[in-house]
Amino acid sequence: MRILLAFAMLALPLWSQKPPFTFEAMLKIDRVGEPALSPDGKLVAYTLRKMDLAGNTSSRQIYTVPVAGGTPKAITSQGNNDRPRWIPNSSRLAFISTRSGTSQVWTMEADGGDVKQVTTLATEASGVTVSGDGKLLVFVSEVYPDCADEACNQAKVDAEKNNKVQARVITGLLYRHWNAWQGPRRKHLMVVPVAGGKVRDLTPGNRDVPSFSLGGPDDYVISPDGKEVCYVTNLDPDLANSTNNDLFAVSTEGGESRKISLSSGADVSPLYSPDGKYLAWRMQEKAGYESDRWRLMVMERESGRSQTLTQSLDRNVQSFTWLPDSSRIFYVVEDRGRTNLQMVPVGGGAAKIILGGKTHIDDVQFTPDGKTMVFTQNSGSAPVEIFKVPNTGGEPVNLSNASTALLDKYQLTPMEDFTVEGADKARVQSFLVKPPAYDAAKKYPVLFLIHGGPQGAWGQAWSFRWNPQVLAAAGFVVVMPNPRGSTGYGQKFTDDINDDWGGKVYDDVMAVVDHVAKQPWADPDRFAAAGGSYGGYLVNWMLGHTDRFKAFVSHAGVYDLKSMAGETEEIYFAKWEFKGMPWENPDSYAKWSPSNFVTNFKTPTLVIHGEQDYRVPYGQGLQLFTGLQQMKVPSKLLVYPDEGHWILKPKNSELWYQQVIDWVTEWTRKAPK
Numbered sequence: 001m002r003i004l005l006a007f008a009m010l011a012l013p014l015w016s017q018k019p020p021f022t023f024e025a026m027l028k029i030d031r032v033g034e035p036a037l038s039p040d041g042k043l044v045a046y047t048l049r050k051m052d053l054a055g056n057t058s059s060r061q062i063y064t065v066p067v068a069g070g071t072p073k074a075i076t077s078q079g080n081n082d083r084p085r086w087i088p089n090s091s092r093l094a095f096i097s098t099r100s101g102t103s104q105v106w107t108m109e110a111d112g113g114d115v116k117q118v119t120t121l122a123t124e125a126s127g128v129t130v131s132g133d134g135k136l137l138v139f140v141s142e143v144y145p146d147c148a149d150e151a152c153n154q155a156k157v158d159a160e161k162n163n164k165v166q167a168r169v170i171t172g173l174l175y176r177h178w179n180a181w182q183g184p185r186r187k188h189l190m191v192v193p194v195a196g197g198k199v200r201d202l203t204p205g206n207r208d209v210p211s212f213s214l215g216g217p218d219d220y221v222i223s224p225d226g227k228e229v230c231y232v233t234n235l236d237p238d239l240a241n242s243t244n245n246d247l248f249a250v251s252t253e254g255g256e257s258r259k260i261s262l263s264s265g266a267d268v269s270p271l272y273s274p275d276g277k278y279l280a281w282r283m284q285e286k287a288g289y290e291s292d293r294w295r296l297m298v299m300e301r302e303s304g305r306s307q308t309l310t311q312s313l314d315r316n317v318q319s320f321t322w323l324p325d326s327s328r329i330f331y332v333v334e335d336r337g338r339t340n341l342q343m344v345p346v347g348g349g350a351a352k353i354i355l356g357g358k359t360h361i362d363d364v365q366f367t368p369d370g371k372t373m374v375f376t377q378n379s380g381s382a383p384v385e386i387f388k389v390p391n392t393g394g395e396p397v398n399l400s401n402a403s404t405a406l407l408d409k410y411q412l413t414p415m416e417d418f419t420v421e422g423a424d425k426a427r428v429q430s431f432l433v434k435p436p437a438y439d440a441a442k443k444y445p446v447l448f449l450i451h452g453g454p455q456g457a458w459g460q461a462w463s464f465r466w467n468p469q470v471l472a473a474a475g476f477v478v479v480m481p482n483p484r485g486s487t488g489y490g491q492k493f494t495d496d497i498n499d500d501w502g503g504k505v506y507d508d509v510m511a512v513v514d515h516v517a518k519q520p521w522a523d524p525d526r527f528a529a530a531g532g533s534y535g536g537y538l539v540n541w542m543l544g545h546t547d548r549f550k551a552f553v554s555h556a557g558v559y560d561l562k563s564m565a566g567e568t569e570e571i572y573f574a575k576w577e578f579k580g581m582p583w584e585n586p587d588s589y590a591k592w593s594p595s596n597f598v599t600n601f602k603t604p605t606l607v608i609h610g611e612q613d614y615r616v617p618y619g620q621g622l623q624l625f626t627g628l629q630q631m632k633v634p635s636k637l638l639v640y641p642d643e644g645h646w647i648l649k650p651k652n653s654e655l656w657y658q659q660v661i662d663w664v665t666e667w668t669r670k671a672p673k
Contacts, residue, residue: 020436020473021410023657026464027051027650030402032384037374038086041367042067043110044374044386045084045093048402056651062095064110065399067372067388072400075112083127087194088134094194096128105139107194118196122154123185132224136252137192142185145206173240177212177569179612179644189220189231191252202229202250203257209233211245214290216282217269217319223276227252230260230270230279240571243290247281260299265292273326277301278346280329282317288572291455293491296320296331298346309344313351314490321364330354330364334488336429337417337459355389360461378462380415380433381469382407411436412469415460420515422483422508426493430481430512431458433468443523445668446516447476450509450531450538454485454497465646466532474661479516483508499579501592502541509538513548526668530660532556533616533645537594540624543605544597551667553660555608556616556645559624560595567617598627604634606663608656610643636663
């Protein structure tokens with residue numbers, strides 16, 4: 001017993017000597033994505049994205065790994081390669097590659113050999129998918145809608161590139177989106193034989209197909225027999241004021257499209273059953289509300305009869321897949337910061353929970369016999385990896401193992417959660433990450449992270465943008481509350497933030513702050529808060545309503561609601577959240593605008609914004625910084641000319657983490673005794 005005790009005493013310091021999980025460690029992680037199970041169920045193809053901090057770039061290559069287990073193998077090496085899709089009845093893959101200098105469709109053998117270029121379009125290609133009969137490829141190309149052939153597109157690409165005038169002439173909304181201006185091109189669905197040949201435009205006209213995504217799986221799919229494509233577009237004349245995405249179907253031979261869906265809200269993510277008898281999709285009922293509950297719909301194609309399979313489920317359906325025999329649909333549900341996989345018969349009936357409830361899972365696929373399930377999984381202490389599990393249950397097996405060895409070299413702490421009573425006695429859940437080598441006898445500064453959306457949520461999930469492990473490694477206890485407006489707690493909980501941006505949600509967050517202040521590990525004199533997008537808004541709101549924090553970080557935060565409504569691109573968002581535009585409901589805009597409380601600003605604040613942010617235009621950050629400076633509040637402005645709503649470039653991300661950590665550390669430093 002003494003020998004075992006001595007060994008344990010020796011082992012503990014060895015573990016504690018592992019370095020903390022810093023930004024540099026996070027950038028070493030290879031990022032797994034786009035898993036695709038082969039038709040015979042023996043291989044998984046996927047992408048691996050490697051970050052190059054020194055070069056301020058990244059590269060994506062395609063790998064395969066046996067479902068039976070084994071060492072992953074890179075099957076591409078030139079250019080950037082993504083979107084691997086298996087061609088049925090063959091051992092080949094279709095994929096997108098930039099190896100020729102532009103983004104085009106290619107095919108190759110499963111071992112990476114016999115590589116063939118399929119397209120050579122001036123307008124390039126993305127998002128390739130394969131028909132069930134293995135004969136056709138459908139992909140997206142941003143074409144000039146008035147062009148009838150490739151020669152016309154090529155001439156217009158060259159003319160636009162060489163034009164000395166870069167001015168834009170705009171006659172209506174939506175003229176820009178997220179981080180890009182709307183130019184003369186439109187996204188169209190194109191079809192080409194797998195072996196190559198003439199490319200045909202399936203969705204001609206002055207519309208984007210698919211229309212801009214509201215999130216979730218692909219918004220286009222080919223029927224199993226290869227005869228039809230179902231896609232999503234929005235035919236409303238004013239896209240900035242509409243979420244009415246609808247499903248349409250068109251023959252792969254071309255011709256007129258026919259409308260399938262009838263909801264006044266969004267209909268997205270179409271997916272045919274393997275036998276071709278059914279079409280399933282995700283649906284929202286409320287027009288103009290992008291955060292309405294996502295329901296699972298299914299339609300019998302022959303009769304046209306449709307039904308909602310999850311009407312009684314007060315949670316969002318995030319993604320779904322069919323069992324190979326077309327008898328059941330498996331779907332991923334967000335629930336209290338985690339996800340679970342549920343199953344429902346195609347004809348309707350009682351749902352059954354199959355997997356999950358502890359982490360985040362997605363990308364579910366089945367082997368042809370339905371006996372093995374392949375999926376991705378991540379948690380607050382582990383990034384996305386590809387797993388398999390028998391349909392009879394058991395412990396999931398990690399197939400990709402892209403980050404296992406790397407993470408083992410660093411100290412990461414498990415993500416915990418707790419629940420407090422918020423406004424109106426609502427139950428408010430929060431996640432928490434403690435610093436490495438946490439000492440229960442010490443008191444720590446606490447960094448509260450406020451999520452965006454506002455209809456979003458923190459979860460038991462990995463993040464590269466707001467990574468709590470990196471922030472905890474800087475010496476903070478990181479607390480991530482899910483107040484009113486958060487998803488995964490029922491639709492009413494989500495809706496309670498509408499026209500109440502600084503109300504119950506603020507009370508919920510402050511209830512979490514009160515709870516944390518009573519914990520033996522927390523130092524209430526060293527609290528800080530940070531957030532992005534709506535999270536930045538709430539930080540700006542707290543600036544004018546509380547003095548309990550020593551420092552704030554406001555990233556891409558809404559500051560002045562009236563000017564925000566006139567600058568942002570998705571007008572329907574502001575109209576829903578505040579019951580109209582500023583001239584229609586001025587009282588709400590005045591009541592909830594942080595800019596009206598600038599005389600109360602006292603807390604040192606770091607302001608961060610990207611100049612290419614069109615969701616929350618960077619003038620919001622400039623106005624905030626001006627107010628802080630005029631009030632003589634210690635403040636700093638960090639502006640990225642080459643970033644949008646998110647900070648994506650490796651060097652820019654490095655600076656972001658440095659500035660955030662340095663700012664919060666400076667203002668929460670212990671005062672000398």
